[in-house]
Amino acid sequence: MPEIDIGGRPIIYDVQGTGEPIVFLHAGLADRHMWDAQLAHFSASHRVIRYDQPGFGESPLPDDSVSYVDDLRQVMDTLGIDKATLVGCSLGGMVSLEFAVNYPERVSRLVLVGSSIVGYKPSAPLPELWEKARQAYENKDYAGVTEIGVQLFVVGRGRASEDVPDDLKAYVYKHYYASNFGQNARPEITWPVRSAVEHLSEIDVPTLVIVGSLDTEQIIEMANLLASSIPNAQKAMMENTAHLPNMEQPDAFNEMLEEFFSQR
Structure with missing residues (x-):
C-alpha cells in the first residue's frame, strides 16, 4: 500500500478517482476501511483520499505524542491538495x-458524523454501561471493555445485538481492542491550542452534521450543538443506526452526501 512519511512515521493511505478532493477520516474504533463503500462510490466523481491515522490499521503507533490535525495537513501537502471536503x-x-x-482556507465543506468536540463536556448523563466498562478496565478485563464498546457504539441504544450484522460487530471489536489495548494502543494526542469548541461560530463553510438515532445521548447532544453553532450547518438524523451510520446504511449515507455536495 502507498505510504506517506511524516517525521519518519509511515502513514498508509489510499487515493482513487479524479475531481474535487474528499478526505475521509476514520473513527477511533475503526480504520480507513470503514469507508470502503464511500471510496467505491465517490471515486467515480471525486478524488477520494482515506488513510490510517497513527495507531490505527496499518499506520504504526508513534513513539511519542501525535498531532492528528498536523498529520492531516501534511497528508494534504504531500498529495498536492490545497483545499478539500473533509468527512470525519x-x-x-x-x-x-x-x-x-486552524486551517479554514483549506476546507471547502465539512461532514461531521457522530463527532465529539475537543474540550466539550456533554451534560447528558453517561450510559450505565460506562460504569461496567470502568469496573472491567480496573479488573484488566480488556475483552470485556471492548464488548461494552461494541454494545454502546455498534449495537446502540434500545437495539438487540442480534439485529446488528456479525461482521460489523467483529470489525469494530478487532479495531477497538487494537487501538485501546493491543499493539496499537492509542498514543497521546496533541490538539491545537486554538480549540474548535471556542470557535464554532467562525466556521464558514457548508457543514453537514450526521448522527445515528441510536448513538449515545452525549454524541447526539454534541451533534445538536454543532448544528446550532456553526452558521452554515444542517443536521441529519439517520434512523436505526448507531455510531457508524455509513457502514450500517451505506447507500442512504452516500445519497445524503451526494445531495449535500450538490448544494451550492
Whole structure:
C-alpha cells in the first residue's frame, strides 16, 4: 500500500478517482476501511483520499505524542491538495473540526458524523454501561471493555445485538481492542491550542452534521450543538443506526452526501 512519511512515521493511505478532493477520516474504533463503500462510490466523481491515522490499521503507533490535525495537513501537502471536503466520523470528526478552525482556507465543506468536540463536556448523563466498562478496565478485563464498546457504539441504544450484522460487530471489536489495548494502543494526542469548541461560530463553510438515532445521548447532544453553532450547518438524523451510520446504511449515507455536495 502507498505510504506517506511524516517525521519518519509511515502513514498508509489510499487515493482513487479524479475531481474535487474528499478526505475521509476514520473513527477511533475503526480504520480507513470503514469507508470502503464511500471510496467505491465517490471515486467515480471525486478524488477520494482515506488513510490510517497513527495507531490505527496499518499506520504504526508513534513513539511519542501525535498531532492528528498536523498529520492531516501534511497528508494534504504531500498529495498536492490545497483545499478539500473533509468527512470525519467520531475521532475523524474531531480532527476535521480542529483542522477547519486552524486551517479554514483549506476546507471547502465539512461532514461531521457522530463527532465529539475537543474540550466539550456533554451534560447528558453517561450510559450505565460506562460504569461496567470502568469496573472491567480496573479488573484488566480488556475483552470485556471492548464488548461494552461494541454494545454502546455498534449495537446502540434500545437495539438487540442480534439485529446488528456479525461482521460489523467483529470489525469494530478487532479495531477497538487494537487501538485501546493491543499493539496499537492509542498514543497521546496533541490538539491545537486554538480549540474548535471556542470557535464554532467562525466556521464558514457548508457543514453537514450526521448522527445515528441510536448513538449515545452525549454524541447526539454534541451533534445538536454543532448544528446550532456553526452558521452554515444542517443536521441529519439517520434512523436505526448507531455510531457508524455509513457502514450500517451505506447507500442512504452516500445519497445524503451526494445531495449535500450538490448544494451550492
